[in-house]
Amino acid sequence: MVVTVTEKRLDAKIAVSFKDEMATLINAGETTVVLDLSNVGFVDSSGLGAIVTSLKLIGRKGDLLVAGVKDDVMTMFTLTRMDRVFQMFSTTEDALNSLIAK
Amino acid sequence: MALLHLSGEATFDTVRLVGMAIRAVCASVASGTEAAQIELAVVEASNNIVEHAYRAVQGDITLDVDIGEKKIVIALHDTGETMPTASQQSANLDFDPMNLDDLPEGGMGLFLMTSIMDERSYVSANGRNTLTLTKFLHGGDND
Numbered sequence: 216m217v218v219t220v221t222e223k224r225l226d227a228k229i230a231v232s233f234k235d236e237m238a239t240l241i242n243a244g245e246t247t248v249v250l251d252l253s254n255v256g257f258v259d260s261s262g263l264g265a266i267v268t269s270l271k272l273i274g275r276k277g278d279l280l281v282a283g284v285k286d287d288v289m290t291m292f293t294l295t296r297m298d299r300v301f302q303m304f305s306t307t308e309d310a311l312n313s314l315i316a317k
Numbered sequence: 318m319a320l321l322h323l324s325g326e327a328t329f330d331t332v333r334l335v336g337m338a339i340r341a342v343c344a345s346v347a348s349g350t351e352a353a354q355i356e357l358a359v360v361e362a363s364n365n366i367v368e369h370a371y372r373a374v375q376g377d378i379t380l381d382v383d384i385g386e387k388k389i390v391i392a393l394h395d396t397g398e399t400m401p402t403a404s405q406q407s408a409n410l411d412f413d414p415m416n417l418d419d420l421p422e423g424g425m426g427l428f429l430m431t432s433i434m435d436e437r438s439y440v441s442a443n444g445r446n447t448l449t450l451t452k453f454l455h456g457g458d459n460d
Contacts, residue, residue: 228332257336259361260361260429263425264421264422264423267422290357291357296414
C-alpha cells in the first residue's frame, strides 16, 4: 500500500502521531508499504526515527520502501547512511514496479 | 554582517518557525543545500532544548544569528537544565545497515549537528545555557 505523507515537515512535532498511525496500519496487516515523501520538504531525526520504527515493526513480515524524497531531505538519509537501509525510489510508481517485478 | 535575534517559547511549533527562518536567511549567503543542512542542525539543537532543558516548567528558547559572508554563527540560549556532558547521545552513528535490530530510532541529533556544522561549543553560566554552532561558508571567491 502507498502511504502518502501530506505534512510538509516530518519532524518532532508530528513524529509520534506518524509512528502511531503507521503502527495502526501495520498491525492491521499492511506489511508492504511504499512511503511517499514527495510532499515533504523537511525531515529531522525524530521523523527519520519514526520511519525506522515503522520499518522495525514490519520486520520480516514485509518491507517499507521510500519514494519521492526531495534533494534536501535526501541529505538526511545519506548523512545517517539510512539510504543503505531503505530501498529508495524517485517515484511511487517506480517503487510499486519494483514490487511487481519480484 | 547581519544579526538576527529570535525568541519564543520552547515548543516544537517554535522550532518549526526557527528552522524556516534560519533556512531563509542562510540561503542569502549560502547554497540552498547548505541552508537546508544548517536548518537541520539548528532544528536538532532546538529539539534538544525543547525535550531536555525544560521538563515540568515552561521556558524560552532564544537564538542569535550572525550571518556573514564567510561564516554563519548561531547561538542558542535557554535557561533550563544543562545538557549532561556525558550526553545520552553519541557523536558517532555506527550501525549495521543490514541488521534491523541495530538501527537507531533516535539519538541522532548530536551526530547530525557535528556532521553538518564546523564548530560547536556549549557553555553554562548564571543559569543560562548557550550552544554555539558555526558553519564556514564556501563558494564565491572565499576559498
